[in-house]
Amino acid sequence: MNIRSFGDAALLIELPDAQAAQALCQALLVGASAGIEDVVPGFQSLLIRFDPLKQDAARLAERIRNSTYSLPFSSKPVEHEIGMHYDGPDLSMIVQASGLSVEEIVHRHSRAVYRVAFIGFAPGFPYLTGLDPALHLPRHKTPRVHVPAGAVAIADQFCGIYPRSSPGGWHLIGTTDASLFDADRDAPCLLSPGDTVRFRALP
Amino acid sequence: MITVLAAGARTLLQDGGRIGYAHLGVPRAGAADLPSLRRANRLVGNRNDLMAGLEITLSGPTLRFESDSLLALSGATLAAELDGRPLAMHQSVAVQAGQTLVCGRVHEGVRSYLAVRGGIRTPGVLGSVATDTLSGLGHPVLCNGDVLEIEPTHSTDGFYLRKPERLGNEITLHVVPGPHTDRFSEQSFSEFLAHTFTVHADSDRAGVRLVEALQLPASVGELPSQGMVGGAVQVPGDGRPIILLPDHGATGGYPVLAVVITADHGRLGQLGAGMKLRFEKVSRDQALSLLRQQEQGLETDIVAADEALLEARSLMMLAHAHPELRDLRMHNISRRVRLRR
Numbered sequence: 009m010n011i012r013s014f015g016d017a018a019l020l021i022e023l024p025d026a027q028a029a030q031a032l033c034q035a036l037l038v039g040a041s042a043g044i045e046d047v048v049p050g051f052q053s054l055l056i057r058f059d060p061l062k063q064d065a066a067r068l069a070e071r072i073r074n075s076t077y078s079l080p081f082s083s084k085p086v087e088h089e090i091g092m093h094y095d096g097p098d099l100s101m102i103v104q105a106s107g108l109s110v111e112e113i114v115h116r117h118s119r120a121v122y123r124v125a126f127i128g129f130a131p132g133f134p135y136l137t138g139l140d141p142a143l144h145l146p147r148h149k150t151p152r153v154h155v156p157a158g159a160v161a162i163a164d165q166f167c168g169i170y171p172r173s174s175p176g177g178w179h180l181i182g183t184t185d186a187s188l189f190d191a192d193r194d195a196p197c198l199l200s201p202g203d204t205v206r207f208r209a210l211p
Numbered sequence: 212m213i214t215v216l217a218a219g220a221r222t223l224l225q226d227g228g229r230i231g232y233a234h235l236g237v238p239r240a241g242a243a244d245l246p247s248l249r250r251a252n253r254l255v256g257n258r259n260d261l262m263a264g265l266e267i268t269l270s271g272p273t274l275r276f277e278s279d280s281l282l283a284l285s286g287a288t289l290a291a292e293l294d295g296r297p298l299a300m301h302q303s304v305a306v307q308a309g310q311t312l313v314c315g316r317v318h319e320g321v322r323s324y325l326a327v328r329g330g331i332r333t334p335g336v337l338g339s340v341a342t343d344t345l346s347g348l349g350h351p352v353l354c355n356g357d358v359l360e361i362e363p364t365h366s367t368d369g370f371y372l373r374k375p376e377r378l379g380n381e382i383t384l385h386v387v388p389g390p391h392t393d394r395f396s397e398q399s400f401s402e403f404l405a406h407t408f409t410v411h412a413d414s415d416r417a418g419v420r421l422v423e424a425l426q427l428p429a430s431v432g433e434l435p436s437q438g439m440v441g442g443a444v445q446v447p448g449d450g451r452p453i454i455l456l457p458d459h460g461a462t463g464g465y466p467v468l469a470v471v472i473t474a475d476h477g478r479l480g481q482l483g484a485g486m487k488l489r490f491e492k493v494s495r496d497q498a499l500s501l502l503r504q505q506e507q508g509l510e511t512d513i514v515a516a517d518e519a520l521l522e523a524r525s526l527m528m529l530a531h532a533h534p535e536l537r538d539l540r541m542h543n544i545s546r547r548v549r550l551r552r
Binding site: 020196 | 230232236237239346348387389436443460462463467470471473498499506
């Protein structure tokens, strides 16, 4: 694994995939040690933020290099079915970009089984892999200032759901009522890395 | 209790932020100029210097204290009056129930901090009350009529800050090279260090945007989404750097050319539209020693003082802006001299 410094208070660990990042993340969360403040798994990386007054970067890097962590995810993945309306404002644009009909887009999007790679961008925002390759599109050049809460969106190889209204550059294909993040719940995020998700088209 | 008579342009509750939830996509949030909030807390004798205070942006609130308290203002210069009497920054001020604090404009920076003895008491979300402007977590932006719970205090403890920092006209931020320097050319980095940048008006608590663009090699592109840190200097395709502030998304996809060192995050949080800015490269060891110095300063630069000394300091600090206080100052000094005899 390649370990890079990310400023004076973080290390970026480059890993082969999201699963490896999650495994190392879980290992670090369980064995949390003095000075480590946050661990942030990404698609092929894990960021570790630490307090530089309490934790020496070189020693931390050494410890991570020597750590053993087990694959796959420690907890049992949950299977979710999320109902959604395919009513997104970008559908017609996706028709143009992909050459597929709306029916075909809905069919391809709703038949896939997605896996939560990691949570990022905003509280509870899932990065879902498993999107049909015909629907891989680069994100908008100019992001929207306002994406509504519950928007189901796609960009590159990912599908995602906006937990609350925010700016965003992904293509909006529909909406869901699912509550993705609630700070008052024991587990604030509806979806956890490793879980699977299917979308069901609502009339 | 404090009643918010007028909320000001954008007044937020801030503390040390949410630590330990970034893997759920939760931003850190917390005071944009954390050292200033910590100073304000120490100036009212709060042993925990991460207690919740007010982050006052651009122009301040009007607050009525319903109980006795001890307050202090720190951070960017704020014109403030307590029942019409001008208040000095960077020292503790005893407040009586019924008194009204009117905060005016913020200058020499964009964020001032108000701390009260015992902190502002309000339930937190995920371990913090901090207003997260991006995610909507924490206490909402302050509104007229809000009520803030505080602990009544009759403390006579007093403190002042020995050497308040001035922001200056052209700000230099120290950086270390970022994790993706290999994606940029060496020229991009030296150009970055040579440039004087201007802060863009679209800056907020998620990031400081810069007006000037860097020439980028075609190879820069975007990254698979990965964890980000406050102080990261991201460079999107248009070449105009964005420096991340506490409300930034937990992950991001733009390459990071440099990272502002932790010791300079406070000054980073004071950047406002039109300010001029340069970057200077330091080593990791220098970054750490500057941080240690700052931490030490929090201990040594805040000193205890009695009521008479605080009053004399306050008159001295205010004499420039308020010439009418000069007579009072002379009167006060001669009275103290008489008392000493």
